[in-house]
Amino acid sequence: MGLLIDLATTILATTRDVLPIALIMFGFQLFVLRQPIPNMRRVLIGFVYVLLGLSFFLLGLERALFPLGRLMAEQLSTIQLDTAGSSDVNWADYYWIYLFALAIGFSATIAEPALIAVALKANEVSGGVIGVWGLRISVAIGAAMGISLGALRIVLGAPIHWFIIVCYTLIVIQTYFAPKVIVPLAYDSGGVTTSTVTVPIVVALGLGLAENVPGRSPLIDGFGLIAFVCLFPIMTVMAYAQISQYRHLRAARLRRISDQSADTD
Amino acid sequence: MFGLFQALLGSVRDLLPIMLVIVFFQFFVLQQPLPNLPDLLVGTVLVILGLTFFVFGLEMGLFPIGESMAYAFARKGSLVWLLLFAFALGFGTTVAEPALIAVADEAAKVAAQGGVIAMDTASQEGYAWGLRLTVALSVGCAIVLGVFRILKGWPIHWMIMVGYVGVLIMTMFAPEEIISIAYDSGGVTTSTITVPLVTALGVGLASAIRGRNPLIDGFGLIAFASLLPMIFVMAYGMAF
Numbered sequence: 272m273g274l275l276i277d278l279a280t281t282i283l284a285t286t287r288d289v290l291p292i293a294l295i296m297f298g299f300q301l302f303v304l305r306q307p308i309p310n311m312r313r314v315l316i317g318f319v320y321v322l323l324g325l326s327f328f329l330l331g332l333e334r335a336l337f338p339l340g341r342l343m344a345e346q347l348s349t350i351q352l353d354t355a356g357s358s359d360v361n362w363a364d365y366y367w368i369y370l371f372a373l374a375i376g377f378s379a380t381i382a383e384p385a386l387i388a389v390a391l392k393a394n395e396v397s398g399g400v401i402g403v404w405g406l407r408i409s410v411a412i413g414a415a416m417g418i419s420l421g422a423l424r425i426v427l428g429a430p431i432h433w434f435i436i437v438c439y440t441l442i443v444i445q446t447y448f449a450p451k452v453i454v455p456l457a458y459d460s461g462g463v464t465t466s467t468v469t470v471p472i473v474v475a476l477g478l479g480l481a482e483n484v485p486g487r488s489p490l491i492d493g494f495g496l497i498a499f500v501c502l503f504p505i506m507t508v509m510a511y512a513q514i515s516q517y518r519h520l521r522a523a524r525l526r527r528i529s530d531q532s533a534d535t536d
Numbered sequence: 537m538f539g540l541f542q543a544l545l546g547s548v549r550d551l552l553p554i555m556l557v558i559v560f561f562q563f564f565v566l567q568q569p570l571p572n573l574p575d576l577l578v579g580t581v582l583v584i585l586g587l588t589f590f591v592f593g594l595e596m597g598l599f600p601i602g603e604s605m606a607y608a609f610a611r612k613g614s615l616v617w618l619l620l621f622a623f624a625l626g627f628g629t630t631v632a633e634p635a636l637i638a639v640a641d642e643a644a645k646v647a648a649q650g651g652v653i654a655m656d657t658a659s660q661e662g663y664a665w666g667l668r669l670t671v672a673l674s675v676g677c678a679i680v681l682g683v684f685r686i687l688k689g690w691p692i693h694w695m696i697m698v699g700y701v702g703v704l705i706m707t708m709f710a711p712e713e714i715i716s717i718a719y720d721s722g723g724v725t726t727s728t729i730t731v732p733l734v735t736a737l738g739v740g741l742a743s744a745i746r747g748r749n750p751l752i753d754g755f756g757l758i759a760f761a762s763l764l765p766m767i768f769v770m771a772y773g774m775a776f
Contacts, residue, residue, distance in 0.1 A: 288727075288729075291631070292625070292730070296625075299617075300605065304612060306608055309600075314601050317594070318597040319597075320597065321597055324591070325590055328590060330579075331579045334575050334579030335577075335578075335579025336558065336583065339558050339570075339571075347561070374557040375557055375558075378553035381554070382551050389731060391594070391595075396754065431716050432704075435719065443700070452752055458693075459758040462758040462762030463726065466728050467727075494719070497719075497720040
């Protein structure tokens with residue numbers, strides 16, 4: 272019974288969040304474009320699916336994954352407290368946190384619905400050249416690196432903007448060398464990563480760390496993790512494209528060489 | 537029916553990694569039993585079903601409507617209405633975003649502790665509301681800018697680099713407490729419903745306009761939506 276009530280409340284809350292978008296879209300469709308929507312019935316059924324799906328997803332996360340994820344982030348950040356002492360923080364003592372950040376960053380990104388959507392679209396638009404899994408895995412690797420490095424930053428207490436400046440510089444350099452078609456998609460993937468699954472877990476990790484590491488304040492050091500998760504996927508997606516291009520070129524060159532030697536024979 | 541079953545299998549595969557990570561850390565690192573097992577099982581089933589329905593509805597509803605509206609706007613040929621729609625979509629989806637509400641409330645606490653605003657609830661609520669409006673305004677402007685770029689076919693990397701320089705310049709002048717919050721606000725704005733809609737809008741526009749490549753010109757709207765909030769929020773922090 273409690274489950275049904277929770278489900279109803281979640282569906283209501285999701286509907287309320289989606290309502291402004293739906294109103295804007297249908298408003299413009301009716302009053303500005305003044306055209307019937309093709310396959311209206313199908314689109315509406317699709318909307319209902321999305322609404323139900325998102326509600327189920329959120330409720331399930333709230334019941335299963337988030338309580339455990341939050342608890343873990345908290346427990347892992349307190350575990351090292353007795354060995355670290357109260358005054359001097361040794362960053363290497365927190366190795367389980369970095370490993371947890373790496374693992375949870377990767378797996379949460381794989382489960383992210385918004386990223387699935389963008390990967391499906393990119394695959395369709397590129398005519399299959401950009402693989403759904405290739406994109407998702409490279410974004411997930413980036414997010415994992417970002418969260419892990421962000422956790423290290425909180426432990427070290429270093430100012431965030433130096434990290435951001437270095438990341439920006441790397442992105443600018445990489446943009447120069449990466450294949451031009453991937454650049455817009457790579458920039459997009461940063462913002463796409465941080466959504467329903469990733470944000471709550473990352474925020475819990477950041478706040479847990481900032482509360483438990485001596486000398487850190489949750490209000491100042493607890494923020495900034497999401498910014499890292501946004502930057503690293505940009506680099507890994509461009510790297511993914513660079514690696515595929517390199518392998519493609521090398522294969523083509525090898526083919527050419529073997530063709531030439533076949534000609535001379 | 538078979539399609540739904542396949543989608544279900546896909547969702548299990550998508551969610552398997554995160555479950556394995558949690559089970560591994562719970563049993564082997566923290567060495568504790570799983571608490572509240574029935575809740576955990578129900579929750580897992582709900583997550584799998586939810587993801588399946590979402591992906592199913594995505595292809596049926598969100599993608600087609602985003603693209604058909606993009607085509608309709610391109611046919612109509614009215615720049616003003618298109619940009620107005622872009623702004624409304626960005627502003628409307630962001631102002632009610634739950635993740636943003638949470639971050640804005642936290643930010644108000646930081647500001648109160650830092651002595652920027654008074655400690656009472658009224659001024660904290662006012663600050664949080666102002667921050668939400670600022671972010672929503674910035675996302676609205678970002679989608680407008682992004683749509684304009686698609687129409688003009690401008691290369692994205694120059695615009696993003698100008699944005700990066702803007703972020704760095706603002707960082708030098710913004711009060712220290714707001715910097716991390718500003719950086720984070722870029723990421724929390726793009727929700728699970730906004731992303732597919734905005735992506736479909738961009739790709740649809742780029743396919744409808746002659747001379748535009750959907751891959752090169754169609755993507756990039758979300759990149760603006762994660763960049764502009766940083767600049768706007770730091771400006772908001774400086775204004776106080």
